[in-house]
Amino acid sequence: NAGVTQTPKFQVLKTGQSMTLQCAQDMNHEYMSWYRQDPGMGLRLIHYSVGAGITDQGEVPNGYNVSRSTTEDFPLRLLSAAPSQTSVYFCASAGQGAWETQYFGPGTRLLVL
Amino acid sequence: RKEVEQDPGPFNVPEGATVAFNCTYSNSASQSFFWYRQDCRKEPKLLMSVYSSGNEDGRFTAQLNRASQYISLLIRDSKLSDSATYLCVVNMRSNYQLIWGAGTKLIIKP
Numbered sequence: 001n002a003g004v005t006q007t008p009k010f011q012v013l014k015t016g017q018s019m020t021l022q023c024a025q026d027m028n029h030e031y032m033s034w035y036r037q038d039p040g041m042g043l044r045l046i047h048y049s050v051g052a053g054i055t056d057q058g059e060v061p062n063g064y065n066v067s068r069s070t071t072e073d074f075p076l077r078l079l080s081a082a083p084s085q086t087s088v089y090f091c092a093s094a095g096q097g098a099w100e101t102q103y104f105g106p107g108t109r110l111l112v113l
Numbered sequence: 114r115k116e117v118e119q120d121p122g123p124f125n126v127p128e129g130a131t132v133a134f135n136c137t138y139s140n141s142a143s144q145s146f147f148w149y150r151q152d153c154r155k156e157p158k159l160l161m162s163v164y165s166s167g168n169e170d171g172r173f174t175a176q177l178n179r180a181s182q183y184i185s186l187l188i189r190d191s192k193l194s195d196s197a198t199y200l201c202v203v204n205m206r207s208n209y210q211l212i213w214g215a216g217t218k219l220i221i222k223p
Contacts, residue, residue, distance in 0.1 A: 031209070042117060042200070042213030043157070050209060058210060090156055100145055100204055100211060104156035 001026050006091050006105035013081040013112045021076040021108050023091030031094040032074040033058070033102070034066065036087040043090065049074055050099075081112045114139060117203050119214040126191055127222055133187040134217045136201030145204035146184045148175055150197045151216065157200055160186075188219075196221045 007022045025032065033048035035058075045058030049068040063085060065077040074093075078085060088109050092102040116139045126132045138146075146163035161168055163175040163184045174187040188195055201214035 035213075040121070040215055042115075042215045044213070045210050048209055056209070099209055100147065100202075101159055101162075102157075102211070104158070106156055 003027065004091055004093050004103050004105035006089075006108050008108060009106065010109045011111070013078075013110065015082060015112060017081050019078050019081065021078070021089055021091075021110075023074045023076065023105060024072050025074075025091075025093040025103070025105075026072065027093060027095070027103070028071060029093035029103075030071070030096040031099040031102075032068065033092045033094075034064070034074070034076045035090045035092065036060065036085075037090060037107075038087050046076065046089075078110075081110075083112045086110060086112045115214075116140065116205065116212045117201055117214040119199075119201050119217045121215060121217060123218040123220050125220050125222060128191060128193055130191055131187065131189045132191055132219065133185055134199065134219075135183045135185045136214050136217075137181075137183045138201075138203045138205070138212075139182070140203075140205040141179075141182060143182075143203045143205045146175075146177055147202040147211075148173075148184075148186050149200040149202055151200055152197050160199070191221045193221050193223060195219060 004025045034046040035043040047066040049055045091105040094102045148160040149157040150160045151157045167176045172189045198216040200216045
């Protein structure tokens with residue numbers, strides 16, 4: 001099993017550009033989530049999903065969209081990148097009934113100029 | 114006030130020593146508690162859950178003090194490979210959202 005995979009590993013964007021961060025898991029997990037990690041702060045939840053077709057907002061959803069058309073994939077879309085979105089983005093997944101035990105992808109480092 | 118607070122460190126500890134650090138949380142109704150470990154420039158990984166009765170896994174012991182609203186992590190006989198940032202995580206509201214501390218950095222020196 002590959003676990004949770006994320007692409008790309010690194011990305012540089014200009015202000016106003018859009019892009020999609022990809023996340024996939026092969027563990028048949030129902031729960032998936034996106035976090036951002038900034039220096040001196042804990043991980044902050046952007047969006048999460050408890051199953052295909054179901055998504056909900058986390059603590060910091062503004063400027064981001066998600067969709068969950070399959071159990072495996074949970075892409076995160078930046079609509080119009082801003083320098084404040086410079087961060088490390090982690091995708092995580094968890095099995096049904098054990099959503100607190102989260103398995104993380106390797107992260108995407110995003111720089112917005 | 115942050116919902117989950119940790120001493121950022123770094124804690125510089127000689128190999129073989131015992132080290133402990135705490136994490137305080139703001140919501141007395143919090144339900145579940147965890148320690149995750151994050152190596153430099155890597156993803157977080159679950160280290161252990163923290164039960165009301167405490168939890169021990171090898172050299173690691175985690176404890177919960179609900180009265181004072183903190184959890185602790187004790188590492189005995191520390192190894193160089195224990196060097197990492199330890200993240201305190203709390204389920205405060207049972208709405209599929211975990212609250213993460215900013216982490217305590219631990220450096221084990223030979």
